[in-house]
Amino acid sequence: MWTASAAPSGMHRKDFILNLNKEDRKIRGEVHLPDSTGPHPVVIICHGFKGFKEWGFFPHTARSLAQSGLAAITFNFSMNGVGEDPDTFGELDKFARNTFSREQEDLQFLIQQLYNRSLPGADFLDIHRVALLGHSRGGANSLLFALDHTDAIHGVILWNSVSRVDFFSDELKQEIRKKGRATLLNARTGQEMPVDREVLDDIELHRERFDLLSRLPGFTKPILILQGDKDAAVPIQAAQDLRNAAPHADLHLIHGAGHTFNVVHPFQGSTPQLNEAIEATTRFLREIFR
Numbered sequence: 001m002w003t004a005s006a007a008p009s010g011m012h013r014k015d016f017i018l019n020l021n022k023e024d025r026k027i028r029g030e031v032h033l034p035d036s037t038g039p040h041p042v043v044i045i046c047h048g049f050k051g052f053k054e055w056g057f058f059p060h061t062a063r064s065l066a067q068s069g070l071a072a073i074t075f076n077f078s079m080n081g082v083g084e085d086p087d088t089f090g091e092l093d094k095f096a097r098n099t100f101s102r103e104q105e106d107l108q109f110l111i112q113q114l115y116n117r118s119l120p121g122a123d124f125l126d127i128h129r130v131a132l133l134g135h136s137r138g139g140a141n142s143l144l145f146a147l148d149h150t151d152a153i154h155g156v157i158l159w160n161s162v163s164r165v166d167f168f169s170d171e172l173k174q175e176i177r178k179k180g181r182a183t184l185l186n187a188r189t190g191q192e193m194p195v196d197r198e199v200l201d202d203i204e205l206h207r208e209r210f211d212l213l214s215r216l217p218g219f220t221k222p223i224l225i226l227q228g229d230k231d232a233a234v235p236i237q238a239a240q241d242l243r244n245a246a247p248h249a250d251l252h253l254i255h256g257a258g259h260t261f262n263v264v265h266p267f268q269g270s271t272p273q274l275n276e277a278i279e280a281t282t283r284f285l286r287e288i289f290r
Contacts, residue, residue: 081098129154136259137160160260161242
């Protein structure tokens with residue numbers, strides 16, 4: 001399902017909802033299309049932990065990419081905790097059970113709809129030129145999907161990405177294993193965000209498959225690693241580890257950039273650091289899609 005909505009000149013936005021027909025899971029998203037004839041190369045943008053498609057820089061990034069001639073898809077993972085209200089974590093029970101395996105299912109389902117030409121604006125989407133852009137945990141999801149589907153993805157862009165899926169603190173993991181559930185504070189909303197034991201069990205069950213650093217040496221598709229040198233959430237070492245595991249990857253440090261490229265939510269405008277990230281991303285995509 002989709003409806004056209006207001007958008008700046010130079011692009012069009014079309015909304016959609018995909019039903020996975022399991023666990024009451026829905027993928028809510030938008031296709032941002034250039035105001036020109038297609039088909040256009042596609043970049044799918046994956047948000048991170050405690051993230052959502054309407055957060056801060058995601059809509060601005062999608063608009064910017066569309067205005068440069070790319071089709072940009074933003075979406076919420078089906079169990080990210082955000083439901084009908086696009087700016088509220090109103091489904092915390094789903095958030096508690098949001099495993100990497102479920103997020104990979106979401107990506108596979110979304111991309112299958114792209115290939116089936118079931119997304120809005122399908123005639124303007126080039127299914128033969130598809131890249132993934134992931135921020136933070138979304139970077140790990142992007143890499144993991146690309147590693148598992150090398151024929152489907154032309155390249156991966158990582159924005160301040162984690163280098164391993166097991167990023168929870170030892171203290172939090174101990175509490176989860178002891179109690180079955182623990183919580184993390186969302187400083188923006190003041191909510192206690194629950195994490196259930198099945199999240200840890202999923203990581204353990206798929207430890208080899210989810211080991212990005214051990215799998216990356218065999219991955220030959222283009223990778224762009226963008227890392228803020230002032231990121232307090234994901235250290236530079238994570239970007240360096242990714243680069244060492246994938247020697248052909250391009251590592252670009254953005255000076256003065258924090259985890260969100262100094263952007264806040266609600267969005268109050270772009271920053272020089274975000275502009276640099278978008279410009280580097282656009283150059284990379286133009287190169288791999290030419």
